[in-house]
Amino acid sequence: xxxxxxxxxxxxDHHVHGVVTAELDRAGFEDLISExxxxxAPGTSSxxxxxxxxxxxxxxxxxxxxxxxxxxxxxxxxAELGAAEVNRRLLTxxxxxxxxxxxxxxxxxxxxxxxxxxxxxxxxxxxxxxxxVAEKVARAGTTAAGxxxxxxxxxxxxxxxxxxxxxxxxxxYRYGFDFDxxxxxxxxxxxxxxxxxxxxxxxxxxxxxDPVLLRHLIWTAIDIGKPLQLHVGFGDTDVRLHRSDxxxxxxxxxxxxPTGTPxxxxxxxxxxxxxxxxxxxxxxxxxxxxxIGFRRDLAAVTGRFVADGAWAAADAExxxxxIGSANATRVYRLGQS
Numbered sequence: 336x337x338x339x340x341x342x343x344x345x346x347x348d349h350h351v352h353g354v355v356t357a358e359l360d361r362a363g364f365e366d367l368i369s370e371x372x373x374x375x376a377p378g379t380s381s382x383x384x385x386x387x388x389x390x391x392x393x394x395x396x397x398x399x400x401x402x403x404x405x406x407x408x409x410x411x412x413x414a415e416l417g418a419a420e421v422n423r424r425l426l427t428x429x430x431x432x433x434x435x436x437x438x439x440x441x442x443x444x445x446x447x448x449x450x451x452x453x454x455x456x457x458x459x460x461x462x463x464x465x466x467x468v469a470e471k472v473a474r475a476g477t478t479a480a481g482x483x484x485x486x487x488x489x490x491x492x493x494x495x496x497x498x499x500x501x502x503x504x505x506x507x508y509r510y511g512f513d514f515d516x517x518x519x520x521x522x523x524x525x526x527x528x529x530x531x532x533x534x535x536x537x538x539x540x541x542x543x544x545d546p547v548l549l550r551h552l553i554w555t556a557i558d559i560g561k562p563l564q565l566h567v568g569f570g571d572t573d574v575r576l577h578r579s580d581x582x583x584x585x586x587x588x589x590x591x592x593p594t595g596t597p598x599x600x601x602x603x604x605x606x607x608x609x610x611x612x613x614x615x616x617x618x619x620x621x622x623x624x625x626x627i628g629f630r631r632d633l634a635a636v637t638g639r640f641v642a643d644g645a646w647a648a649a650d651a652e653x654x655x656x657x658i659g660s661a662n663a664t665r666v667y668r669l670g671q672s
Contacts, residue, residue, distance in 0.1 A: 336638045336651045341630040344655055347663040349435045350462070350503075350564060350601050350623060353445030354422045354454070361410055370571040382406040393628065397428045419454070422446070426455035432660060433457055435667065437503050437564075439464025448497075460669070461497035462564060465504045465552040466543050468493055474539065479529035483521070487555060494561075500667040501562040501599070506549045508570060511578030514546045516587035518554045523547050562597040562666050567623075568606045582609040588617045595619055597666045621666065624658060633658065 355367065365381035368390065375381055382391065387406070395404040398412045398421065413421050436448040436459050448459035468490050477485045493499065506514065519527075527547040534541040543549060556563045567581050568574075581600050588598065601623045603610040614622040626632040637651035646654075664670055 336634050336641060336648070336655065338631045338634040341634045341655060344630055344633075345432045345660040346430065346629065347433045347435070347660045347669070348429075348431045348625070349501075349599065349663045349667065351434050351436055351451075352440050353436060353438065353442075353447060353451055354426065355441075355445055356418055356422075356450075357444065358414065358418050364410060364413075370569070372572045380406065394425060397424050422454045426451070426457075429455075431455065431457055433663075433669065434459040435462050435500060435663070436460070437462045437464055439467040439503065439505075460667070461499045462501045462503050463490065463493055463497065463499045465490070465502050465556060466509065466549075469543055469548065469552055473528075473531055473535055473543075477532075479525050479532055482528035482532070483524050483551065486552075490555065490559075494559075499561070500669065501564060502556040502559070503564040503566070503601075504549070504553050504556070505566050506553065507566045507568075507579040508573045509542065509544045510546045510549055511575060512565075512581065512583035512587075513578055514550055514587075516584075516590050517550075519547045519550045524551045527551075557591050557594055557596045560594070560596050562599050564599040564601050567600045567603045567610060569602055569604045576605070580606050580609055581613055582606070584613065588613060588620055592617055592619050597621060599623060599666070621662065629659075 357363075359367070365375070368386050369375070369381040369384070371381075375383070381387055388403075391403045391406060391409055393402075395409050395412075396402055398409070398416060400408060400412055404412075416424070434448070434451050434455070434457060436451060438445075438447065438461065446454065448461050451457075451459040469486050472482065472486045472489050506512070524547060527545045530545060531541070531543060531548060543552075553563065565581075565584070566579075568576065568579050570579070581603070584598075591598065597619050598617075599621050600610045600613065603623055607622070610622040613620045633655055637646065637655060640646040641648050641651050
């Protein structure tokens with residue numbers, strides 16, 4: 336297949352955050368295009384990276400600049416156009432046909448799903464971050480014995496209020512995938528909730544890191560049956576890459592496959608091969624895929640298969656449709672919402 340043949344391909348972005356609404360200076364912009372915990376090495380900037388080169392090559396023309404325009408020109412043009420116009424241009428140029436938005440990250444600084452609709456013209460749905468809801472419940476005041484039931488109730492309220500199509504856990508950041516795959520016992524959850532509440536009395540900003548509570552959140556989502564997203568691999572310095580290897584989830588996937596609840600492995604780099612294996616051997620596991628210049632890269636890969644005689648052209652078209660939108664439409668039940 337050629338890139339031109341894939342131009343009409345519908346794309347659903349099933350894991351996205353909102354876009355920043357504030358005007359950004361250079362430091363603020365560079366902070367957002369790097370997962371580093373500190374400034375770039377002397378003599379370099381965050382633009383000296385594959386993402387930085389990609390922004391200058393592909394985003395610059397959308398803002399009316401030449402491809403690979405200097406970083407200074409790109410930032411100056413952003414300031415001239417203003418955040419709202421920049422967001423509108425970039426989101427529209429992506430030609431994404433639907434957004435599934437996780438609002439659990441920098442929620443006070445970024446657009447809501449509704450604002451994503453206004454900026455892009457494409458519909459948006461909500462994905463609820465489990466840890467954010469659980470910590471909200473703990474800070475609102477509850478007992479250790481009542482925390483689990485209150486969490487379920489609050490999760491139900493937020494799901495209904497937002498029309499959420501799925502849930503997300505950042506257990507990879509908070510603990511790692513080497514957790515006990517079994518559903519935690521009620522007594523253990525109550526004891527762990529007590530520890531969390533006592534920790535929050537000392538530090539109101541305390542976060543859920545106890546593997547018992549994290550497992551409870553995950554199994555709660557599994558029981559509800561909506562797709563469960565799990566961050567995998569690459570992230571900031573809170574992540575330990577060797578503990579975010581999805582192959583560590585094998586026993587958990589064995590335990591949850593009978594439920595039929597889809598488990599969505601997000602990002603995956605540098606563990607994409609392990610994620611691909613899991614998506615192959617477990618019927619409810621899915622691997623996230625999103626390349627820069629997606630249509631171009633997909634056309635190159637599938638086109639080579641067709642040219643080599645390994646695939647029929649019809650097979651390439653079907654696979655492209657599945658990857659682009661059909662899988663997400665089916666798994667998240669978007670045709671029913």
